[in-house]
Amino acid sequence: MVKSTPVLMAVASKDAVSINLHFGHTKAFLIYRVSADYCEFVERRAVDHYCQGHTGDRSALEMILQTINDCHAVFVVKIGDGPQEKLQQIGVTAVSDYGHEAIEASLLHYVQKSDWS
Template identity: 50%
Template structure:
């Protein structure tokens, strides 16, 4: 299929499930995925963006830089403002797999979403 493999970023505290809020992530786990395979590539450290009632815009630019080469970022939750910023760099924000297993979720997403878009 055209466009495979793709890079996917995941906000996870344990490396097992998609369990971290976008604004609280201190790192993103980067995976390479096809419709039948998911491989962990690296961990990218970031400063967390959400600081209680306000946000750190300099941290946001670092997060966007860290995930800009990814097709999508998987998070437990993400606010409307950060979603718009992620979309502005042509990365999809995905929260439908919150608290699910990472590899199963990435494979399912790749099969359903990416295959239907015929990326390439």
Template identity: 55%
Template sequence: MIQFPIKLAVASKDNISINEHFGHATKFGIYNVTADHCELLESREVAHYCLGQHSDQSAMSGILEAIKDCHAVFVARIGDGPTEKVHAIGVRAVSEYAYAAVEESLLDYARRTAAGEDIG
């Protein structure tokens, strides 16, 4: 059973839609969410992880540190390797809402998760 509020991280270029790839994000919006309310708490800056054909492992540790207190991280896209690392710290990687509006997506996720659906 989920306990509200939940903290959710969002990779977004504009804080309007979930439109940033996990590896390209330089910040994550951190939201406090209940079944009917969504509030932006802060923005956490990170170094971007994806550097073309290779990745920056030190940036990954910084990203994981930045989102470790969140229930889930919402992204437009995320690779299998980063997904495994995110899951290993107990955070869900959610790309189901790619390019959708932030607030509507987070509220839908909170309602569906509270109803027992497995998302992400």
């Protein structure tokens, strides 16, 4: 059963066309409202860089978690295990299956194939 109630999805994108940024490299998440039959851009939410080379800035991660905690999922090219676990703890799913694909088509496909009954 596909969820018909719209949910918010966060996307890491440098061009607002495709999912093309690593979780820790994004300066802003694009927020979309998505249901089984529509996808609409809602807003851009600015964040600080989390990834600082091979380490992560803990305070930046906490800010990111607060910034996207109302989203069902976050779409990224890649994400480390630590941030992915933190997202899971707040109920946000990290999705990296759609890297470099068109945003709206990817979000719709994800919702349509998901079983949220």
